[in-house]
Amino acid sequence: MKQRQHSLIIIISLMIVSYTVNKVVFERDSSIPFLSTLSFLLFSFYLLKCKNLTPRIIGYILIFLLSSEISYFIIFNEQISFDVISSVVETNLTEAKGMFLSDGVKILGIAILLTLAISYGIIKLYKNHESLKWIPWLAIFLYLLTALMIVNDVRPQVNDIKMSMNESRSTIGKLIKSYFPAVIGDVAYFASTMILNDRYSNISIIPDFNEVVTGKEDNGNNTIVIVMGESSLFSRYSIYGYPKLTSPELQKIFTQPKSCIVRNVHSSAPETRDSLAMTFSFSTPESDNNLFKNKSIIEMAKANGYKTWWIGSQELEGLFSSKYGFIARKSDVVRLTNGHDEHLIPMLTDALEDTSAPQKFIIVHLLGNHKPYHNYDAEDKYALPGTEEYDLTIHKTDRIVSSLFNEVEKHNKNYIFLYTSDHGEVVNKGHGLMKGKDQWYIPFLYKSTNDKFDCAFIEQFRNKDGWLSGLMNKYILSRLIGYTLDKNFVNKEMNNDRVKAANEKPVVFKDTE
Numbered sequence: 001m002k003q004r005q006h007s008l009i010i011i012i013s014l015m016i017v018s019y020t021v022n023k024v025v026f027e028r029d030s031s032i033p034f035l036s037t038l039s040f041l042l043f044s045f046y047l048l049k050c051k052n053l054t055p056r057i058i059g060y061i062l063i064f065l066l067s068s069e070i071s072y073f074i075i076f077n078e079q080i081s082f083d084v085i086s087s088v089v090e091t092n093l094t095e096a097k098g099m100f101l102s103d104g105v106k107i108l109g110i111a112i113l114l115t116l117a118i119s120y121g122i123i124k125l126y127k128n129h130e131s132l133k134w135i136p137w138l139a140i141f142l143y144l145l146t147a148l149m150i151v152n153d154v155r156p157q158v159n160d161i162k163m164s165m166n167e168s169r170s171t172i173g174k175l176i177k178s179y180f181p182a183v184i185g186d187v188a189y190f191a192s193t194m195i196l197n198d199r200y201s202n203i204s205i206i207p208d209f210n211e212v213v214t215g216k217e218d219n220g221n222n223t224i225v226i227v228m229g230e231s232s233l234f235s236r237y238s239i240y241g242y243p244k245l246t247s248p249e250l251q252k253i254f255t256q257p258k259s260c261i262v263r264n265v266h267s268s269a270p271e272t273r274d275s276l277a278m279t280f281s282f283s284t285p286e287s288d289n290n291l292f293k294n295k296s297i298i299e300m301a302k303a304n305g306y307k308t309w310w311i312g313s314q315e316l317e318g319l320f321s322s323k324y325g326f327i328a329r330k331s332d333v334v335r336l337t338n339g340h341d342e343h344l345i346p347m348l349t350d351a352l353e354d355t356s357a358p359q360k361f362i363i364v365h366l367l368g369n370h371k372p373y374h375n376y377d378a379e380d381k382y383a384l385p386g387t388e389e390y391d392l393t394i395h396k397t398d399r400i401v402s403s404l405f406n407e408v409e410k411h412n413k414n415y416i417f418l419y420t421s422d423h424g425e426v427v428n429k430g431h432g433l434m435k436g437k438d439q440w441y442i443p444f445l446y447k448s449t450n451d452k453f454d455c456a457f458i459e460q461f462r463n464k465d466g467w468l469s470g471l472m473n474k475y476i477l478s479r480l481i482g483y484t485l486d487k488n489f490v491n492k493e494m495n496n497d498r499v500k501a502a503n504e505k506p507v508v509f510k511d512t513e
Contacts, residue, residue: 007134014041021066025073026181032153035146037182040066042139048122060119065183067114071107076433079181081502084271084432085190103371103430150179174504200326210282210294212475212489216304219482220450222414223352223360224306226477227401228279229421230272230314230368231431234265234443236394244387246394249402250419254445260455262444264462266509267423268470269500270439271432272314275422276324278500279473280363285498285506291326297474298330298361301481307357309333311347312365313340331363341366341375341400348404352411361481364404368421369393371430390427405447416453416480419445420473434502435513444468453480463494467509471499 018038022028026037040062047059072080154175173192177185234240237247239254239261254261268285269275277283280297282290298308308331310316315336316325328334333351337343344364351362367375373389380395381387387395401419408415421443426436433439446458457479461472475490501507 010045010135011138014038014045017041021070022181025070026079028181032146032149032179033181035142035149036180036184039139039142039146040180040182040184042135042142045122046135046139048119060115062183063118064111064115065187067118068107068111069183069186070114071110074110075103075106076429078434080186081432081434081504084502085186085193146179200323203326203329205330206293206295206299208294209300210290212282212486213300213478213483214486215484216482217484219480220414220452221416221480221482222358223362223408223412224301224416224477224480225348225360225362225364225404225408225418227364227366227404227417227419228276229366229397229401229419229443231370231423231425232368232394232397232421232443233424233427233438234263234421234441235438236391236427237398237443239445240443244384244391246384246391247398249398250445253402253405254447256447258448258451258454260444260446260458262446262455262458262468264466265420265442265444265468266440266470266499267421267442268473270423270436270502272422273323274500274504275470276365277327278471279422280324280327280477282474284471285500288323291323296327296330297477297481298327298363300478300483301361302330302332304482306359306361306481307332307354309335309351309360309362310365311335311337311344311351311362313337313344313367314365328363328365339367341368341396344400345403345407349407349411352407366397366400368397369425371425390425401445414449416448416450417446419443420470432502437512440499440509440512442470461490461494463497465497465510467497469494469497469499469509471497 015038018034018041022033022037026033028034044059044062044066047055047062050056050059069080173185173189176188179185180188236242237250238245239247239251240263253259267275268278274283277288277291278285282294282296284290295303298310301308310328310331310333312328312334313336315338316328316334335347335350337347344366348362348364351360354360369375369390373393376389376392376396379399380392384392384395405417405419408417423431424439424441425431426433426438429436431439444458446455448454448457458468458476461476462468472494475485475493478485497509498506499509499512501512
């Protein structure tokens with residue numbers, strides 16, 4: 001009788017935990033995720049009580065992984081998104097170290113404490129392993145029941161799933177995650193993304209232009225410099241009205257004639273990998289197919305007589321390869337600083353002084369304002385004493401971008417200079433989140449010596465709701481490098497104001513939270 005009572009207590013307790021974790025952490029409130037999570041908890045519980053060391057170690061690992069997901073939720077108040085997992089796969093070693101030192105330490109610390117607490121509680125409360133032999137059989141039964149329910153649920157959607165797999169190779173990982181939210185889903189998505197990233201290794205020239213391109217024209221732009229910031233929230237710049245003087249140099253530059261301080265601008269995605277892909281290629285929130293089917297902006301510039309540079313502070317090869325590295329490596333010249341924005345300035349000077357290229361298209365990619373907010377120095381602290389670290393990184397970005405601009409102006413009388421950011425930042429929390437409007441809001445500062453491409457040229461890409469979307473960057477750049485576009489196509493895209501959310505699904509921008 002006592003053994004039955006213990007068994008009943010275990011089942012009821014794990015059912016409560018399964019429902020709570022699914023409902024609160026994973027936002028799942030249906031039978032299949034509930035059963036799969038319950039099965040996972042049963043297996044983990046049983047493994048921790050095994051006498052042999054190997055199954056116990058596996059049990060500790062499973063509990064640690066679940067604790068890590070709960071820990072992430074505790075810190076960010078949301079579950080780990082597909083975008084975060086994809087970014088982990090594609091991040092470079094330098095960025096990975098930085099992220100670990102900021103949020104990773106907290107996540108790891110809480111996860112370890114949870115793992116120890118859960119494991120200790122299970123081992124101490126239930127000492128009789130023999131009385132738990134029913135658990136794996138129940139878990140197997142529940143997994144079989146779950147499998148049958150999944151088959152029944154998936155059968156009507158088979159054709160749609162096949163089409164989706166053609167669009168995105170990570171579809172199978174997302175599908176597994178929808179049914180197995182606890183650990184198994186995240187591991188499956190991580191594995192599918194990591195294994196299938198080989199598609200970024202082929203950097204051969206793509207012959208076809210996107211359908212929006214209708215021809216070429218004489219644009220008269222000799223030097224085009226695009227400075228892409230990182231995790232930069234527009235409202236922390238004094239040039240946009242922030243009370244602290246975080247961007248004095250940019251204010252001097254972009255309040256002069258032929259300059260634009262563009263307002264109401266939002267990014268196309270809350271992560272670098274997707275945002276840069278939708279800026280420098282014809283990738284969309286719905287599909288990455290055009291990334292591999294159509295020439296990127298860099299390839300288009302080369303096809304129209306420009307010599308191209310990618311000068312960056314961030315590595316192009318992620319731990320498991322990189323989406324934007326696939327685009328960047330198409331450039332004629334690639335130079336990287338390994339995390340030092342100040343080293344970008346002499347590299348840009350070298351590009352500007354290259355006499356072999358009368359027409360230059362140069363992309364400069366900053367480390368900028370990414371977490372941890374350590375990208376500043378004594379000069380910034382002296383200028384803004386007692387200011388929080390994020391604002392200090394904005395001040396350093398102000399110094400870097402203004403120095404880059406000064407080099408351009410010194411070397412050229414015919415130029416276009418654009419500074420924007422891949423995405424914004426929920427300060428002290430980050431980006432790649434399902435919620436947080438600030439991760440979308442970005443600066444957009446533009447200066448042109450060519451009257452044909454003045455501020456009014458930029459404003460014609462603003463949509464009916466008053467927003468300039470990062471999705472328009474590719475069309476703006478296409479025009480700047482000398483291509484004509486199908487106006488109806490551009491207008492349709494312009495007024496279909498959607499973004500790629502952290503769960504990698506297209507969402508109407510006004511519906512983001």
